[in-house]
Amino acid sequence: MWDDPEAGQATLQRLARAREAIDPIQTIEARCREIVELAELAALEDNEDSAFEAQLQLDLDAARIDLDRFELDRLLSDEHDASNAIIEINAGAGGTEACDWVQMLLRMYLRWAQSRGFAVEMLNDTPGEVAGLKSVTFEVNGSHAYGYMKAERGVHRLVRISPFDSNKKRHTSFASVDVIPEVDEGEQIEIHPDDLRVDTYRSSGAGGQHVNKTDSAVRLTHLPSGLVVSCQNERSQHKNRASAMKVLISRLQELERLEADAKMSDLRGEKREIAWANQIRSYTFQPYTLIKDHRTGHETGDVIRTMDGAIDGFLHAYLKWHARKESD
Numbered sequence: 001m002w003d004d005p006e007a008g009q010a011t012l013q014r015l016a017r018a019r020e021a022i023d024p025i026q027t028i029e030a031r032c033r034e035i036v037e038l039a040e041l042a043a044l045e046d047n048e049d050s051a052f053e054a055q056l057q058l059d060l061d062a063a064r065i066d067l068d069r070f071e072l073d074r075l076l077s078d079e080h081d082a083s084n085a086i087i088e089i090n091a092g093a094g095g096t097e098a099c100d101w102v103q104m105l106l107r108m109y110l111r112w113a114q115s116r117g118f119a120v121e122m123l124n125d126t127p128g129e130v131a132g133l134k135s136v137t138f139e140v141n142g143s144h145a146y147g148y149m150k151a152e153r154g155v156h157r158l159v160r161i162s163p164f165d166s167n168k169k170r171h172t173s174f175a176s177v178d179v180i181p182e183v184d185e186g187e188q189i190e191i192h193p194d195d196l197r198v199d200t201y202r203s204s205g206a207g208g209q210h211v212n213k214t215d216s217a218v219r220l221t222h223l224p225s226g227l228v229v230s231c232q233n234e235r236s237q238h239k240n241r242a243s244a245m246k247v248l249i250s251r252l253q254e255l256e257r258l259e260a261d262a263k264m265s266d267l268r269g270e271k272r273e274i275a276w277a278n279q280i281r282s283y284t285f286q287p288y289t290l291i292k293d294h295r296t297g298h299e300t301g302d303v304i305r306t307m308d309g310a311i312d313g314f315l316h317a318y319l320k321w322h323a324r325k326e327s328d
Contacts (some may be wrong), residue, residue, distance in 0.1 A: 020143060024070045031063045068316065073144065075319035080181035081147030086250055087179050088137045091128070092155065094173025099128030101158045101175045104307060106136050109152070111309025118142030122233045123243050130164070137231075137247065139182065146181040151318035152311075153179045154280030161286045170286055174279075180254040182246065189252055191245075197221040198241070203232040220244045227251055281314070283307075296321040 001008035038056055076082070089105050091098035113120050118140050125136040140149060155176050162171040183189075199219040217232035218240040229251065231244040283303065284290045291306050291314075292299035298317035300306060306314075 024066065024073065028063060028066050028070060031059065031066060035059050035063060068312070072148075072312065072316045072319060075316075075323055076144045076147035078147065081150075082144050083146040083181035083183075084142070085140045085146040085149040085179055086123075086137070086182055086247055087140060087149060087152070087177065088135065089133075090135045090176045090178075091133070092174030092176055094158075094171065096128060096130040096132065096164050097158075097162050097171045098173040098175060099130070099132030099134055100164070101132070101156075101173045102128075102134070102136060103132040104158075105156060105175055105177065106133065106138070108307050108309055108311065109138075109140070109149075112311050113140050113142070113145075113309075115309055116142060116148075118145055121243075123247060124230045124232055146179065147319075148315050149179045151315045151322075152177045152280075157279050157282045159282065159284045159286070180250050183250045183253045189249060189256070191222065191249070191252070195223050197223060200237060216240055218244050220248050222248060222252065225252065225255060227255070293317060 001011070035056065038059070042052060042056070087109065089102045091102045094101065110120055119142065121139045121141065123137040123139060126134040128134050155174055158173050158175075159170060161168050165171060197220070199221070200215040201217050201219065202215055203217045216235060216237045217230065218237060219228065219230045220241070221228050227248060229244045229248045231240040231247070234240045234243060280295055281291065281293045283306075284292075285303055289301050289303045290299060291301075291303055293314055296314075296317040298314055300313065302310075
């Protein structure tokens with residue numbers, strides 16, 4: 001380990017992956033043993049204490065949650081599923097209502113990431129003219145963050161009585177969510193300096209006097225592909241440029257993958273699905289409450305809990321649907 005630090009680091013990474021695979025199983029087994037022992041104890045003592053029974057039910061529910069999450073993890077087997085996720089949300093049709101919808105989706109994903117113990121790094125945001133956000137880009141760092149969040153790629157539709165409409169009419173608004181994996185250093189593609197245009201400007205969002213009074217924001221334009229990436233949430237231009245470059249490299253890598261998939265589909269005579277243009281999920285707040293995923297059929301009427309980050313049901317349903325689709 002000391003003589004060859006690189007090999008030692010690789011060994012530690014393999015060990016960490018092995019622990020990630022084994023620890024959940026051991027945790028579930030231990031929890032189940034405890035529940036069985038408590039149930040046997042209650043049966044022997046003919047214990048009818050309602051508090052004891054309630055605690056036993058809580059322990060059983062917790063074990064079921066652990067098992068559901070373990071089953072979810074086992075479905076994350078695609079090439080980049082273990083990577084961090086870079087997420088961009090853009091307002092679509094709907095004006096101010098759509099910008100508010102972007103803010104609501106951002107809050108939902110931040111709450112979900114917090115519940116998983118994932119770290120979030122804000123990269124760029126553009127405020128709406130009245131409320132909400134026109135667009136926002138952020139990174140979710142955690143084990144299999146991309147594997148989970150790829151289920152959210154697509155168009156999300158909201159139907160509700162708009163708080164911005166004095167006539168209290170029902171409005172429909174749209175937001176697109178794009179999710180790409182963060183590329184590992186060993187997989188990064190090279191960008192020729194002549195292919196890159198770098199613009200600096202003053203940040204327009206929150207962040208204090210330093211952020212708003214210096215040209216710390218960075219916009220990178222990859223000339224051959226036309227891809228544009230901006231970052232303004234860091235205090236220094238150097239950090240913003242590094243973050244923007246990370247996103248640009250990941251987007252170029254994703255673009256290459258999509259082009260390869262398209263060529264393979266052409267060879268197979270398949271019609272390519274344009275995922276970003278599809279309405280994947282509808283959120284109806286009025287006149288009834290229902291959130292439905294149009295790909296998997298999974299739905300719930302608990303819109304408050306879902307918007308507070310409880311989206312594991314949708315993620316799990318997507319992973320099962322995706323696994324069946326890949327096996328067909």
